[in-house]
Amino acid sequence: MNSDNGAAIETEGLEFSYIDGTKALANVSIRIPAGKKVAFLGPNGAGKTTLFLHFNGLVKPDRGKVYVAGKEVRYDRASLLEVRKKVGIVFQDPDTQLFSSSVKQEISFGPLNLGLSREATEQRVRQAMEDTGILDLQDKPTHFLSYGQKKRVAIADILAMQPQVLVCDEPTAWLDVKHSRQIMEILDRCNARWVTVIISTHDVDMAYAWSDYIFVMKDGQVISEGVPLEIFADREVLQEAELDEPLLFKLSKELAGKGCLKEAAPAKSVEELIGRIVNMDYSLANLCKQGKQLCHGKGNNLSIDIEDVECYCKQVKDWFFKSGGDDFMKKGVLVLGHGSRRQAANEELSKLVEMVQAEMGVRTAPAYFQFAKPSLADVVESFVSEGIEEIIIVPALLFPGIHLMEDIPQALEELKLKYGEKVNFHLTPALGADPRLAEIIMERVQSAEKNLLQDRD
């Protein structure tokens, strides 16, 4: 098989079992895109480390093939040296990797093995130490170093060999926040030089924010792969691999859902998220401005997002308390729907009415424009006969357009003419309508009210 230029490493039906029979890898076929930042996510024992050891031929698979830069890995001495020149692995525990007591000698080991001259090695060692920020450690003995420092030396070890692919097994394990950040910055700098960087981690937040591409592993298999947004949007995969949703991803989604985020796409960094938060208030006007649709579907198949309705009910409540007098017995909520030939669609509205009623404990009734009973006029009539003096009209499940633009203002005008000062009408923004129209209708209602007043004068 000949792979194209896009893959840094490719595996084909990789299988590997340990001597005791434990299956570490089962049919792993993946393509790791070149030049990218790639993360392998998965619980302990998922086979990440074992897979990594295959990448430069440290372990020979029971079955299957590995391709590095399109070339099949063969297991004779010369080919292995060639592969290891291209793919460098930083091991998880630096103590197993650092064999020399002198930092500088340690780093010089790789380049010398590549057959470089003393001068060239000297230069590479220096460069690697600069890149990892350990120049000041060069004369220190290895066992004097802290864990974070050892980790950086371990990375410098590999960088000095200038591989095309840098594989890091758990680069931030056991490190504090500051040192983790340092390590990730080092990896970023490598990637900026077109080195493909591959890491394994449990840290979903880091994987989400850092990587370009993610593989999810479980029980020796790659169960999913894709860009971070795809991976973390897939709840099933996350559950299977026992991974949490990244905090940023979750928060962004939540905030976008509440209409508090510019652009709905999840933020990649805390700064980005903060910069995009627009308004933390849940006012209806704001929800509408954010283009928030509280009901879904089209035509006869409208349904309501229950969580959002709860939030909406609170707003209606505010409206309710703000309007008119404080005698609740004299107030009523009228939920006005489009009315459908399909009874099921109308039942959605009844559900909403029940919720508003339960939430506020006041007289609430549905009304429809067409095809269903009762009509707006009927309900107002019955409200008035019950002695209600304030009617809050909640337009819901309406088609944007004709109702909001024409019908409601017109109906409202008629009602106001009919009942005059006996009843006060309040119109809330539309639930489930085009937000731009909601604004227009508010304006129209206000101008209608003004006209009414002028007429009376």
Next chain:
Amino acid sequence: MFKIDQYAYTNKLSAVHPAEKMMMAGLTMLICLIFASPPVSLLVLLIMTAAIVVFAGIPGGFLGKLLAVPLLFLVVGVVTVAVTVTGDSGLLLWGINIGGFAVGVTADGLYKAGELFLRSLGAVSCLYFLALTTPMTEILSLLGKLKLPPLLIELMSITYRYIFVLLETADRIYISQASRWGYATWKSSYFSLGQLLSNLFSKSFYSSRMLYMALSSRCYQGQLRVLEKKYCLSRSNLCLIAAVDMMLAVVGLLTR
């Protein structure tokens, strides 16, 4: 042991060419051993103490403690040299008769014991000078220059490096055991120690396998080649070493 290692890297003579320090320690020790003369041994002890405390800046108390370490062996050794068993009790300065033999100390034996004591301490101080002022890594690279077999040096170097890893691992296991009352009674102590050792063994085994993998990953082909540090020999230091050792040799010849 850790402290010696720390001083080796941080003392005031750490920048001096390791070969000079090795020459100083080696030659002086040789003179001390060859001449076997108490004044020379005493001088060696004094010079080395001065070099360690004054020039290398290592606390005298610490050196004192180090010198006390071989004292136990020395005393035992010296006593056996000083005590003679003889049939002629007239030679003894002091002694007791047991059956037909007399056990005691002779003037000759006493002199020999004193001389041995000083000579040993002198030689030990030379070694301490080297150990306290020269890091192991440099000694190893020097041995490489002296054409010792690479295999031997690599073995030493890896052993040295992994002593620290081993001790650290052992320490961690010990703490975890002790925090769960692993060493509360004699019985549990024996049990815990056994567990510690076997655990340490399996861990070492695993570490060595991982090390081999890590080395292979960096194109290891059977030889640990690394960059050597470059030092410049100092003429004045060499002259000083020559002067000191000449002086010692002269004293040695005169007191023979």
